Amino acid sequence: MLRKIFTTSAFIVISLSLFSCNEKKSIIEEKEITLVMAEVNPEDTIAGQMDKAFKEKVEELSEGKIKIDLQCAGILGDVDSVMQLMMKPNSTIQLHRMSAVNLAIYGCKKSSLLSVPFTFSSREHFWNFTRSDTAKAILDEPEALGLGVKGLFYGEEGFRHFFSAKKIKSVADFENLKVRGTNDKAMQGLLKGLKADSIPVNYADLYSSLQTGIIDAAEQPIANYLSNHFHNICPYMILDGHTLGVMETVITLECWNSLSDKQKNILTAAGTYASEYCRKISQSQEEKVKEQLVKEGATITPVNDVTPWQKACEEVIKEGSAVDEKLYKEILSYAK
Template sequence: MTAKKTISLLISTTLLFTFFSCNKKSATTQEKEITLVMAEVNPPETLAGKTDLAFKEKVEELSGGKIKIDLQFSGILGDNSTVRKLITQPNSTIHIARQSTAGFVALGCKSYALLSIPFTFSSREHFWKFAQSKTAKKLLQEPRERGLNCIGLFYGEEGFRHLFSTKKINGVKDLEGLTMRVTNDAALQAIAKNLKMNQTQINFADLYGALTTGQVDVADQPLSNYLANHFDEVAKNIILDGHQLGIMETFITTEIWDSLSEKQQNILLESGRYASEYCRKISEEEENKILKQIEAAGVSVVKVNDIGPWQEALSDFIKETSSGDMDLYKEILSYAH
């Protein structure tokens, strides 16, 4: 055998060895057990909590226990703003988090502002048609496109958000002069301003105490969160204005996502679809059950027969916010049909 042939054979053998070694390493990496830390600000009995659990259980089932979700409830890992700050920065100790899309508007996710515009979604059916659309899937990528350290996995909803208060409320006029708890969500601030309320920013964890002391008269939550966080004990008046749908999005850090194999990514995506569908099936049923429960407990529940005055009060804000991307907003509205 010539020296040239010997060298050629050695090179070929080395390449084959490297190829099979890399494949073996890749396969081993795919099979390696991993634990992903997931944060939830609400208790497990809420709609958000139940959706999280459905996701966790499906991930662990489909992965044969190779992917474990360390799910922490009730704000143990921090309030929403703390968690959001962590997952949008490198080297986050939290890998997955269920968040409101509204919280990402201040971080530059401009399209999410359209989802928070009051009275955008006319019904649950409207939202779920949107959530299953190509439009919605594209929006899941926006955080990464904006330079944040995460992407969306799937959507959910907590039901429509309603105003609740320590004071009796029968209509728009009764809100004037009261103090409302707001967040950094521009839509929530606009609701307080345009309904002629004072406003103050209070962390969710401090809201119960603020209602008790009179620091806050009015706040808003979906019914599931209202009951689970015991606000019925200190604010026994709800008006069902349904000003926003509580849109949830479950995010994962891009560092973790990019480190996963294609098989692992598909497990998370399939589990997300499962959890999203689970949320869709139980949301209205849960809300109706809670409504009966709080009425039986003596909470004053006022239904809004004419939403016109509420929409009129917020019409300027709706026009101003939607004008930033009117084509996309019209696309979102079109799913109502």
């Protein structure tokens, strides 16, 4: 299998070299445009910081001709409402950072492979994957399916872990536990394997649902757990790392097709820069977050052996990877 995996530095240099001196001069001739970007998480999360890096690089490379109006903390709506708007003509939102698992809900079967439990063994595994032809094929999937959006770049917000009001020590503690379950096969299969009760809850209502006892537990990357103050009401987190929080930033095709080649190059290069920025901060941010959580009274329980978790998830792993077994094997191969 032919792979095109570049070193990180070379990858960025290639992207930024899209801009010759003549191209930079010609940017002045471009009209000024403003693109609205939606983010469901606060700006201080890994996702929010990646978005901000993208915004700043776009505005720098375009010399202010392209402005990104970044709206964080779900101001523009939840993931589904934003996506529904972006798939329609004349959307007032052009860019959206979303999770791969959300794209799976809209029929992106290749993206669904990224959310199969225990697919990525490490962050390094994921970032090796992002520089491959396999990753590009998955990023192109929404456009190929006619969803009206185009994938721009990847990011990750850390491995996702369960957190709860009462301490969870093992897989056995999930039986009959009321857990917030997103409407995707991977999460539904995971909770079924853990023998938990899946309760649908909108992300915007997650805090209040935990606070009132509608649900007992949920799952998030550790940075989001802190930024959204979930630890104030659910002070227990178990580091099972069932999936990596893979992120894909998309743009409406209507917007993309209206851009000049120079403008497209700017967004592409800025996406590469933001992706690399995310890679740099993700691990270091997580370690700081863990320290902060402990200081604020949270209890972090490590998982030294994921075997019982993988065994509980055998059925959903088998079912999820069957969507495209060849492609899934390719994703796994980048761990080497």
